Amino acid sequence: GPKVLQIPSHQIIDMGQMVTLNCDPVSNHLYFYWYKQILGQQMEFLVNFYNGKVMEKSKLFKDQFSVERPDGSYFTLKIQPTALEDSAVYFCASSHGTGSNTGQLYFGEGSKLTVL
Amino acid sequence: QQKVQQSPESLTVSEGAMASLNCTFSDGTSNNFRWYRQHSAKGLEVLVSIFSDGEKEEGRFTAHLNRANLHVSLHIREPQPSDSAVYLCAVCGGSNYKLTFGKGTLLTVTP
Numbered sequence: 001g002p003k004v005l006q007i008p009s010h011q012i013i014d015m016g017q018m019v020t021l022n023c024d025p026v027s028n029h030l031y032f033y034w035y036k037q038i039l040g041q042q043m044e045f046l047v048n049f050y051n052g053k054v055m056e057k058s059k060l061f062k063d064q065f066s067v068e069r070p071d072g073s074y075f076t077l078k079i080q081p082t083a084l085e086d087s088a089v090y091f092c093a094s095s096h097g098t099g100s101n102t103g104q105l106y107f108g109e110g111s112k113l114t115v116l
Numbered sequence: 117q118q119k120v121q122q123s124p125e126s127l128t129v130s131e132g133a134m135a136s137l138n139c140t141f142s143d144g145t146s147n148n149f150r151w152y153r154q155h156s157a158k159g160l161e162v163l164v165s166i167f168s169d170g171e172k173e174e175g176r177f178t179a180h181l182n183r184a185n186l187h188v189s190l191h192i193r194e195p196q197p198s199d200s201a202v203y204l205c206a207v208c209g210g211s212n213y214k215l216t217f218g219k220g221t222l223l224t225v226t227p
Contacts, residue, residue, distance in 0.1 A: 004159070035215075042120075043204070043217040056214060091160070103148070103208075105215065109159035 002026040006092050006108035007074075014116050018080035021111045023092030025075055032075040033093040033105065034067065036060060043091065049075065079113075087115045118143045120207050122218035130226055135192040137221045139205030142186065148208035149181055150215070151190045153201040160204065163190070195225045 005024040013019050025032055034046040047057040049067050064083070069075040075094075079086055089110040095103050119142040129135045139149075148167055152160040166172040166179040166188065173179075176193040188207075192199060202222050206215040 001162075035217075042219050045214050045216070048214070104150075104162060104165060106162070107152070107160035 002029075002106045004092055004094055004106050004108035006090075006111045008111055009109065010112040010114070012114045012116065013082060015084055016081045018078065019082055019113060021077045021079075021090050021092075021113070022074040023076070023094075023108060025092070025094030026096075026106055029094035029096050029106075031055075031095045031098060031103075032067075032069065033095075034077050035091040035093065035107075036088045037091065037110070038088045046077075046090075082113075082115045084115050087113055089113070118146065118207060118209055118216040120205055120216050120218040122203075122205050122221050124221060125219070126222040126224070128224045128226060129195055131196060132194050135195045135199075135223055135225070137190045137192075137203050137205075137223070139188045139190075139207075139218055140186050141188070141207045141216075143207070143209050144183060144186060146183070146207045146209050149179065149188045150206045150208075151177065151179055152204045152206060153199075154204060154220070155201045163203075192223075195223070197225045197227055199223065200225050 007022045032049045035043045037043040047061045048055050066078045089112045091110045092108045093105040095105045123138045150165045151163040163177045164174040164179045166181045178191045180189045202220040204220045205218040
């Protein structure tokens with residue numbers, strides 16, 4: 001099936017540093033998402049992005065978070081500065097549309113972020 | 117705010133026996149329900165999506181939706197050891213792109 005690729009698979013950084021998580025979505029998809037999963041907890045919606053803009057974000061999407069997809073390249077999640085509570089697995093997803101038929105989300109394998 | 121709860125937390129079945137997983141949700145206006153599974157350290161694999169009351173089958177996976185009872189279930193026919201994974205229920209509310217996930221059911225299929 002369609003593949004969403006995430007880079008890196010695992011990153012360890014010191015608190016206060018900046019991190020960028022990269023996502024290569026399915027090629028003809030137009031909608032992009034980030035979800036966060038803390039170990040042992042539910043996966044939670046962070047943000048979705050369409051046509052160069054954030055469409056909706058949750059309260060988990062702190063001011064230190066930003067997303068962009070410059071010139072159709074990677075869809076990125078940047079955290080600057082990082083905090084201990086940002087340690088989690090971040091899943092990228094993409095979909096072609098948002099309807100019942102076109103809104104099927106395809107997920108990547110996740111980027112595990114460890115903040116020390 | 118949408119709440120999605122799954123039961124049981126874990127389930128062990130023998131190879132070939134039917135496996136049944138449950139999911140309840142709180143928002144009766146939800147219109148889009150999906151079951152994913154997640155093998156250890158892997159991404160999410162979509163299994164079946166259902167949008168109206170009744171049944172939807174995708175291969176060995178069948179989802180049943182009863183919106184009046186705020187309940188959606190997943191039944192796995194003839195499960196194999198390779199089906200051992202965490203199964204996640206996800207519910208969409210008014211905006212189809214915003215999924216609310218349950219905590220998952222850990223399914224173990226023994227030979």
